[in-house]
Amino acid sequence: MFLTSFMKSVYRLQHTSRQAVPFTFRLAIRQQVPCHKYCSEENPPNTQSKSNHHVTLTEDVIKTLTGGDPDMVKRLKLAEFEYEVSKQEGARTPSELTLQHWKELLTLSSTSKRKKYLLFLFKIEMTKLNRKNKKDEQKVKREAEKEAEKEADKLKDKNDEHIEYGLGKNTICLKIYETKMDHFHNTKMLKASIFDLPVVYDLSYDQHMTPQEQKNAAKQLVLSLVANREHDHPFPFQFCNVNFNGPVMKHLLKLVPSLYNPDFPVNISPKSYLDIFPRDKLIYLTPHCQNEMTHFDPDSVYIVGCLVDKGESKAHSLAKAKRDNIQMAKLPLDRYLSFGGGSGKSLTLNAMINILLELKTHGDWTKALQFVPRRKIREFQQFPEVSRMKYPKKNMESRKRVIGDLDELLFSDVPRRTDVPGSKSDRRKTSLFDE
DSSP states (O other): OHHHHHHHHHHHHHTOOTTOSOHHHHHHHHTTOOSSTTSOOOOOOSOOOOOOSBOOOOHHHHHHHHTTOHHHHHHHHHHHHHHHHHHHTTOSOOSOOBHHHHHHHHHOOSHHHHHHHHHHHHHHHHHHHHHHHHHHHHHHHHHHHHHHHHHHHHHSOTTOOOOOOSTTSOOSSOOOOHHHHHHHHHHHHHHHHHHSOOEEEEOOOGGGSOHHHHHHHHHHHHHHHHHHHTSSSOOOEEEESOOTTSHHHHHHHHHOTTTTSTTSSOEEOSSOGGGTSOGGGEEEEOTTSSOBOOSOOTTSEEEEEOOOOSSSOOOHHHHHHHHHTOEEEBOOHHHHOOBOTTOOOOOOHHHHHHHHHHHHHTOOHHHHGGGSOGGGBOOGGGOHHHHHHHSOOOOHHHHHHHHHHHHHHHOTTSOOOOOOOSSHHHHHHOOSSOO
16 A cells, blocks of 8 residues: 555656646745755756657668767667567567667667567557556546436436535545645645755766666656655755766656756756855765764755665765765664675665655654665574474484384384384394394
């Protein structure tokens, strides 16, 4: 139930319109009210080139995609040939491709990878089509129910003035629309931007991540936005060192189309945090430093590096904080948790913001560290008897019991020797039959 409501919140955040905040706050937001006196007042770009429309590979499009490189043109022609052949054979391929899809196909080096990507696009297309068909069916069903209700109302006694409650009829309570919930959550973030210091996300690690890690970083940022936005006491968000043409921001813009709207409650700036906040108020959260964080300081600005490293975890954030000569801190994970073997101590971006929100609200490390993924924690040490019950020890007594049961089943009428000597040599001479 919680996961369903959480994913609905992500969906609402992705489709937040320009009317997602109350009218009383709109003028202030259009003037880019900073989240604090130290925040940046610089406006993000208002437009972003989109390539979500379906295209055909004309000469101009090929030149735009390849830049005139003959090797890239050859790879693009090969990808187009494989796509057309798959469609003719009736394979599971999308009906049309966008400019972004062709760009992605150009980056794939093998035929199997391209086939898997086309299958992935086909599944997305079928999911959207099924969703549309279900909506159409529900619309027809609702219209039929309305017609049936109208016919039933005509047959009722006109003198009966009893109030009927239910959907589409008179109700005591007003319906709460999703736009009202958006107004409520955005208003909380606006209040926080006036009174609280922000949490800074450092988006300067694009070159240190693989393409898949860059996509995961964008998804984790969306989950962080949702978790923070729905909290009772949210943080103002400040994105620093932003490359608007970088891969992370492109993926994030796909997930949150209203990201660059003037009334979106997040401050985005290409400037460094050193140009926005005083150096003595900054604390960089990195798992590679020695200084442990003991409590949450409301007068400090905490920086979280937007870095996803699924492979070997390198100390990029530690090096960045040392170059900028600012304070560093790490979460006291070893003091409160026992990590499993081979499990890294780098947490996701949404886990970090949940921990900071809990510390800001209650200041309890035990509650805050419950957001650490359970897969990283060694919990089986608390229940050692489970492993012994699951894998019983094969001792001598159990083997003797099994041999005795087999003897009773197979040789119940055959005389046997019951006294088995204890020495190995005597045991070797012993048989099931009497000598």
